[in-house]
Amino acid sequence: MQISSRFSVAVHVLSLLALPEQEGVPLTSERMAGSVNTNPVVIRRILGQLKKAGLVEVRPASGGTFLTRQPANITLLEVYRAVEVVEEGQLFSVHDKPNPACLVGRHIQSALDDTLQRAQTALEQVLAHTTLQQVTTDIAAKALIS
Amino acid sequence: MQISSRFSVAVHVLSLLALPEQEGVPLTSERMAGSVNTNPVVIRRILGQLKKAGLVEVRPASGGTFLTRQPANITLLEVYRAVEVVEEGQLFSVHDKPNPACLVGRHIQSALDDTLQRAQTALEQVLAHTTLQQVTTDIAAKALIS
DNA sequence: AGCAGTGTAACTACAGTTGTTACAACCCGG
DNA sequence: CCGGGTTGTAACAACTGTAGTTACACTGCT
Ligand code: FES
Ligand code: FES
Numbered sequence: 001m002q003i004s005s006r007f008s009v010a011v012h013v014l015s016l017l018a019l020p021e022q023e024g025v026p027l028t029s030e031r032m033a034g035s036v037n038t039n040p041v042v043i044r045r046i047l048g049q050l051k052k053a054g055l056v057e058v059r060p061a062s063g064g065t066f067l068t069r070q071p072a073n074i075t076l077l078e079v080y081r082a083v084e085v086v087e088e089g090q091l092f093s094v095h096d097k098p099n100p101a102c103l104v105g106r107h108i109q110s111a112l113d114d115t116l117q118r119a120q121t122a123l124e125q126v127l128a129h130t131t132l133q134q135v136t137t138d139i140a141a142k143a144l145i146s
Numbered sequence: 147m148q149i150s151s152r153f154s155v156a157v158h159v160l161s162l163l164a165l166p167e168q169e170g171v172p173l174t175s176e177r178m179a180g181s182v183n184t185n186p187v188v189i190r191r192i193l194g195q196l197k198k199a200g201l202v203e204v205r206p207a208s209g210g211t212f213l214t215r216q217p218a219n220i221t222l223l224e225v226y227r228a229v230e231v232v233e234e235g236q237l238f239s240v241h242d243k244p245n246p247a248c249l250v251g252r253h254i255q256s257a258l259d260d261t262l263q264r265a266q267t268a269l270e271q272v273l274a275h276t277t278l279q280q281v282t283t284d285i286a287a288k289a290l291i292s
Numbered sequence: 293a294g295c296a297g298t299g300t301a302a303c304t305a306c307a308g309t310t311g312t313t314a315c316a317a318c319c320c321g322g
Numbered sequence: 323c324c325g326g327g328t329t330g331t332a333a334c335a336a337c338t339g340t341a342g343t344t345a346c347a348c349t350g351c352t
Binding site: 001002003004005007008009011012015016019034035036037038076086090091092093094095097098099102103104105106107108110111112114115118119120122123124125126127130134135138139142143146 | 147148149150151153154155157158161162165180181182183184222232236237238239240241243244245248249250251252253254256257258260261264265266268269270271272273276280281284285288289292
């Protein structure tokens with residue numbers, strides 16, 4: 001199973017917030033949806049999760065959404081955690097209730113758990129060391145080249 | 147979204163094959179299913195994938211399944227690849243068709259792709275450096291302690 | 293030939309994702 | 323203080339992938 005695209009959409013939205021195109025025009029969920037090419041409600045749902053995680057602040061009425069921190073201080077791991085339903089340490093699902101009468105069944109879970117945890121942590125560490133700023137800088141750089 | 151439990155079931159099954167309990171009794175899909183606590187067809191499906199990947203050999207009739215290699219030469223990454231539907235480099239799903247008229251939309255995919263690829267590779271490297279033998283050794287060790 | 297086991301298709305039930313409609317709550321400008 | 327644009331959410335549909343189950347043809351040993 002693939003990891004939900006909510007994560008990439010969230011990064012997309014945060015990039016928009018970090019790169020204010022026109023100062024005058026407010027960045028509403030509808031405009032963001034137009035950029036991501038989806039429905040405004042999908043954006044608002046994700047904004048709700050980002051808000052709960054304290055990454056953005058939303059003005060309920062006349063469309064205003066802002067980052068609460070500098071892009072350099074927002075890691076992709078925070079976004080991942082804010083948006084994923086995957087609970088900490090649950091990326092891999094392990095079949096529950098193996099037969100305790102079996103030697104393998106009795107110990108497979110703890111034997112696997114250590115390795116799976118390390119694998120998951122390795123993935124998260126890469127995200128932890130990438131900031132939103134790196135992403136937006138990359139976007140800006142690519143925009144200049146093309 | 148969590149990664150399918152097919153992976154952990156596959157490791158479970160391979161562990162059974164690597165630790166032959168009683169030499170006489172053949173290890174049928176039904177016995178394996180009893181150990182994992184699931185349906186024999188689920189086991190056979192997974193065995194089919196492992197067979198296609200060349201990790202096991204199955205005698206169609208009178209129930210005999212064997213590893214084609216030493217447990218020390220089978221990495222968890224091979225099992226993961228054999229069993230996951232996740233295509234190489236597709237662990238994260240990215241929202242397709244972002245708006246090309248938008249600066250962010252035009253470049254977000256390639257800007258994210260590099261990081262996501264590194265994250266995924268980091269996870270896979272941990273699996274690549276763990277062998278089936280390490281798992282079974284761990285199981286045997288835990289069995290002795292308890 | 294008989295039989296225990298595998299290979300596979302077909303179906304169900306279920307969970308999570310994504311998109312969509314609908315509407316209440318909210319805030320701001322006039 | 324009212325109207326209009328916006329957010330917050332609930333509810334629902336369509337879809338996808340997972341896991342379990344039944345059924346049955348096929349296989350190969352004895
Ligand atoms: S319970 Fe998983 S092999 Fe025994
Ligand atoms: S922000 Fe994703 S397309 Fe512009």
